[in-house]
Amino acid sequence: MITRRFLRQALPFISLLIVLLATFYVQPRAMSYFGLNLMLQYAIPIALATIAQMFVITVNDLDLSIGPFVGLVGCIAATLLFEQPVLGILVLLLLIAAYGAVGALIHVRNLPSIVVTLGLSFVWLGIAVLILPSPGGKAPDWLKAIMGVQLPVVPFPIVAAVVIGLVVHVALMTSSYGVVARGAGGNPKALTRAGWSMLRTKVIMYMLAGFFGVLSGLALLGLTTSADAHVADRYTLYSIAGVILGGGEFMGGRVSPMGAVVGALTLALAGAFLIFLKISPDWQIGAQGAILIIVLALRALVTYGEKTA
């Protein structure tokens, strides 16, 4: 059984390696500092959004609003944060607090998170459209500088991904509070009986999701340099797919931060791979679906029999 468990945890990394090797095979020139930088830079905001989604999935909820939220953060950062930094930071903190409030509302009234966050996605998009009716605004220079950092030897996106994954891994998988948080997804009743506040746990997890959503929006703006309310609409689905590709489950607090980051990298890389493959644009999106299915089919093969054991 140890090998099966190991395989299960290793699978996201193996999938990434396969996609990476396939990309290098099709386009050998991608195997360079510059090539990797270019292919993986957009993986950073996706990875951050995936981590945000993972926090919500940890407590058995689902966030359908993360995409529009990332877009909204970009719009605020390209206008308010650019013109009045202090006010901009305050508004972003307010957004994180709003995420916490939503978590509290969902818990106290025992509401289905899918519906509440569905409604919320309209609210975020609406505010973003009010701020920036058409694409525009300017990214603060320090954001562009951070996202454009040239590290020696190892490209910045890879270092950033490892750092993000490690920090969240230490916090969620090794700290005692991380155990409580995952327990909130595994067995909320046991947790309540042990004297932990489910309300507090959910609020904290939602606020962490909001925090990483803000980071994702800032990172994306640093790359695009101007904002658009709709720029991250796809992130909702990317983030869910990233968590699942990384070995997470929808129920039971079973998540993996490193896996989630690797899942996001795989998704971003798959996009580049398909472009190098020069398949017809008609089939670009279909091929992405096929890659998702193949990776998950592999996982089904590896974990086959795990539940009956």
Add this chain to the structure above:
Amino acid sequence: MTGFLARLRNSGWIWSFAAAALVWLATIAYTGGQGAGEILTAALSFATFTIIVGLGQMMVITSGPGNVDLSIPATITLAGVVAMKVMDTDTSRLLIGVLAALAAAMLVGVFNYVLIRLLRIPPIIATLSSSFLVLSTAISYGRGIRIKPPPPLAEIATMRVLGVPVAAILVLLLSLLLALVLRRTLYGRSVLAVGQNMRAAWLAGLAVDRTRFLTYVLSSFLAGVCGILLSGFSGGAALNMGEEFLLASIAVVVIGGTSVAGGRANVPGIWGAALFMYLLVTMLNTFGASAGIRLILTGLIIIAVIVIAGGEKEQR
């Protein structure tokens, strides 16, 4: 009388109808009673499409926690494209076009369940991945010009009797049929039982697999019906014609009082919720709200409805 009222309050669907009526009254109060009938007629014709796919989504969501069909928009597009292309504006090919489109749609449902059952992919990801493939198929097959629907199809889709769209009447019959299926047939009762507790249903000897399989195929079939009607209604198929139905199909199910945890369906609620969603947009347009305000209010009202209607009661 109080018993009746209490039952109404607990029915789950009364809220969506009350909200729809409230929004409609607010709109005609603003216009001074002008266009009250026209607004209702328009609401009925547009809500019809959401209701068709909402019914399919309702069956899927009812079949258990975690079940959801995200491939509905792509299936709508595929069915629309196949129907228009096979019919090729030729009235004599109407029937074969409808059959081809429905077959293509149902194939998507079969594929979805193969992914869910054989590869054990969570439904939300399985239907999402398959929707990518389906959309690519539709794009590549439907390449090129916009083909108009044959005249009879356009007529059926837009015909009205005394201000009531014929399509809405047909969908009303479909809804009644589905409500009957849920209440009176082995399949319908199985969907509810599987949704409440899959293991218990399996131990009780119900055909769990067949029930779930049929449910996913039914959802795709209804998405196909929606795609055909919608292309008749709007003068052809478009590659983005299904887009808005992703969120709408889920929203009407939940606002209508169907349990997200599964096992409890609500057919009338789908009607109330779909009418409410359309009337809400109409009201905000009448008030002259900007796109941003319209989005914000739509979101807040969805949240308000679910907060007022209350969450899930503890099941065990």
